[in-house]
Amino acid sequence: MSDYSEEVEKMSFEESIETLEGLVKELEAGGIDLDRSIEIYEKAVILRNHCREILDEGERRIKKIMESSGSIKVEDLEFD
Amino acid sequence: MPEVITVTQLNTRVKELFSRTAGLSDIWVSGEISGLTKSTSGHYYFVLKDEGSEIRCALFKGSRARIDFEPTENMKVRMFGRVDIYVTRGSYQFIVETMEKSGVGDRYVAFEKLKKKLSDEGLFAESHKRKLPLYPKTIGVVTSQTGAVIHDIITTSESRYTADILLAPAMVQGEGSAESIVAGIELLNKAGVDVIIVGRGGGSIEDLWAFNEEIVARAIYNSKVPVVSAVGHETDFTIADFVADLRAPTPTGAAALILRDKSEMRSEITSYMTRLNRAISSVLDEMQHSFEVLDSRLDPQRGLDALALQRMRIENLSKSADRALVDKMHDMILDFEGLDARLQPSRALDDMENKKEYVEASLERINVGIMTSVREKESELSSYSKQLEGVNPLNVLTRGYSMITGPGGKVLTTIDNVNVGDSVTIHMRDGKAEADIKSKEMKE
Numbered sequence: 001m002s003d004y005s006e007e008v009e010k011m012s013f014e015e016s017i018e019t020l021e022g023l024v025k026e027l028e029a030g031g032i033d034l035d036r037s038i039e040i041y042e043k044a045v046i047l048r049n050h051c052r053e054i055l056d057e058g059e060r061r062i063k064k065i066m067e068s069s070g071s072i073k074v075e076d077l078e079f080d
Numbered sequence: 081m082p083e084v085i086t087v088t089q090l091n092t093r094v095k096e097l098f099s100r101t102a103g104l105s106d107i108w109v110s111g112e113i114s115g116l117t118k119s120t121s122g123h124y125y126f127v128l129k130d131e132g133s134e135i136r137c138a139l140f141k142g143s144r145a146r147i148d149f150e151p152t153e154n155m156k157v158r159m160f161g162r163v164d165i166y167v168t169r170g171s172y173q174f175i176v177e178t179m180e181k182s183g184v185g186d187r188y189v190a191f192e193k194l195k196k197k198l199s200d201e202g203l204f205a206e207s208h209k210r211k212l213p214l215y216p217k218t219i220g221v222v223t224s225q226t227g228a229v230i231h232d233i234i235t236t237s238e239s240r241y242t243a244d245i246l247l248a249p250a251m252v253q254g255e256g257s258a259e260s261i262v263a264g265i266e267l268l269n270k271a272g273v274d275v276i277i278v279g280r281g282g283g284s285i286e287d288l289w290a291f292n293e294e295i296v297a298r299a300i301y302n303s304k305v306p307v308v309s310a311v312g313h314e315t316d317f318t319i320a321d322f323v324a325d326l327r328a329p330t331p332t333g334a335a336a337l338i339l340r341d342k343s344e345m346r347s348e349i350t351s352y353m354t355r356l357n358r359a360i361s362s363v364l365d366e367m368q369h370s371f372e373v374l375d376s377r378l379d380p381q382r383g384l385d386a387l388a389l390q391r392m393r394i395e396n397l398s399k400s401a402d403r404a405l406v407d408k409m410h411d412m413i414l415d416f417e418g419l420d421a422r423l424q425p426s427r428a429l430d431d432m433e434n435k436k437e438y439v440e441a442s443l444e445r446i447n448v449g450i451m452t453s454v455r456e457k458e459s460e461l462s463s464y465s466k467q468l469e470g471v472n473p474l475n476v477l478t479r480g481y482s483m484i485t486g487p488g489g490k491v492l493t494t495i496d497n498v499n500v501g502d503s504v505t506i507h508m509r510d511g512k513a514e515a516d517i518k519s520k521e522m523k524e
Binding site for chain 1 (some may be wrong): 231237245263352
C-alpha cells in the first residue's frame with residue numbers, strides 16, 4: 001500500500017475525489033470478495049487523508065502579471 | 081407625553097429614509113433642463129421637467145468635470161444619480177452624478193447595434209459557453225489593481241478551495257481601457273490560468289463602457305480558458321456579460337461561483353466515508369452468510385490461509401485514525417486461528433456476529449472522534465483570540481481614551497508622578513502629541 005500512497009500523493013484533489021467516488025461505488029455494487037473489499041477500504045482511507053491534507057494545508061499565492069516591451073513579468077501583489 | 085422632535089430631526093429622518101429606499105438612488109431619469117444657474121463655486125442648479133412634472137437638480141463641480149458637454153437650457157438629457165433631502169430647506173432634489181444627451185447616435189443605440197451584430201455572429205451562443213473547471217489551480221483576474229474588485233475576490237476566496245490568484249492589472253474606465261482589458265485577457269491566456277474573471281465595480285454607464293466595446297467582447301470569445309464577467313452592480317448588463325461563459329452578479333459572486341466552499345467539500349468526503357463504512361458492513365454480512373453455508377463442510381486450513389493473508393494486509397494499514405479498526409480485525413483473526421483444531425460452526429457464527437458489531441462500532445467511533453477533535457481545536461482557537469483582543473491596549477485607545485507618559489516614557493497614573501513644567505506625551509489611537517504641564521491639583 002505504500003506504493004499506492006506515493007501514487008495518491010501526486011494526485012490532484014479532483015483525481016483523488018473521483019477515485020474515492022469510484023471505489024465507494026465499486027464497494028456498494030457488492031459481489032466482491034473480502035480481499036478486494038479491504039483493499040478498497042485501504043485505498044479509500046489514503047485518498048480521504050490526501051483530500052483532507054489538500055483542503056487543510058493548501059496555500060495560495062497571490063501575484064500579478066505584467067507585460068512590458070514584449071517580456072512578461074510576474075511578481076507578488078502588494079497593496080499600498 | 082408624546083415624542084416631540086425638532087424640525088432638523090424630522091428632516092434628517094426623511095433624508096435617511098430616502099437614502100435607504102431602493103429606486104431612489106443609482107437611477108437614471110430623463111427630461112429637459114430648465115432654469116439653469118451656475119454658482120461661482122462651479123456647481124450647476126436647474127430643474128428637470130417633462131410634460132407632467134419637475135424636480136430640482138444639483139450638478140456639483142466634481143461631477144460636472146466628468147461630463148464632456150456643456151449642459152444648456154432646454155437640453156434633453158438623461159441623468160444618473162440619486163434623490164436627496166436638503167435638510168436646511170426641507171426640500172428634495174436630484175443629485176446628478178453623470179449626464180448624457182438624449183437623441184439618436186447615443187450609447188444606447190450603439191449598445192443595441194453591437195449586441196445584435198455579435199449575437200447574429202454567434203458570440204453569445206450557448207453552444208460556445210464553456211464549463212468552469214471544478215477545481216482551478218490558478219484564477220486570473222483582469223481588473224484595476226486599486227479597485228475593490230481584487231480585494232473582494234481575495235477575501236471571498238479565503239474560505240474556499242485553495243487556488244492561486246494572478247492579477248493582470250488593467251484600466252477599467254476611460255480612454256484606452258478596452259485595449260488594456262484585452263491585453264490582460266490575452267496575457268492571462270499566455271500564463272496558462274484555468275479561468276479568468278473580468279470585472280470592475282459599479283458606476284455609470286459611461287464608467288462601464290469599456291465592457292461594451294467590441295474588442296473586449298472578441299477577446300472574451302477568443303479566450304482559450306473560460307471567462308466569468310463581474311461588471312458593475314447586479315442590475316447592470318454589458319456586452320461582456322453576454323459573451324462571457326458565465327455572468328456573476330458581483331465580483332464576490334464570481335469568486336463564489338468559481339471556488340467551492342471548503343466545508344461543503346469536507347462534508348462530501350465524510351459522506352463518501354459513511355457510504356464506504358456502510359458498504360463494508362454489508363460485505364461482513366455477506367461473509368457471515370457464507371460462513372453459515374460452510375457450516376457443514378468447513379475446511380479449517382483453507383480459511384486460515386485466507387485470513388493470514390488478510391491479516392498481513394490489514395497490518396499495513398498504518399494511518400492512526402484507523403488503528404482501532406485494524407486492531408479489531410487483527411483480534412478477530414487471532415480468535416479465528418484458535419478455532420483451528422476445535423472448530424464449532426455454531427460458536428464461530430456467534431463470535432462472528434460479535435466481531436461484526438465491534439468493527440461497525442469502531443468505524444463509527446473513528447468518524448465521531450475526528451469530528452470532535454476538530455471542533456475542540458476550533459473552539460480553543462476562538463477563545464484564545466478573544467482573550468488576546470481583551471488585553472490589547474490599543475483597543476482601549478480606539479474607544480476614545482488617551483494614555484499619557486512622562487519624561488522617561490513612564491505611564492502617568494497618579495498626580496504624584498507629574499510636576500509643573502514637565503514635558504509629557506499624549507498617546508492616542510492614531511498618533512501622539514507633546515504637552516507641557518501648566519499646573520497640577522490633587523483631588524480632594
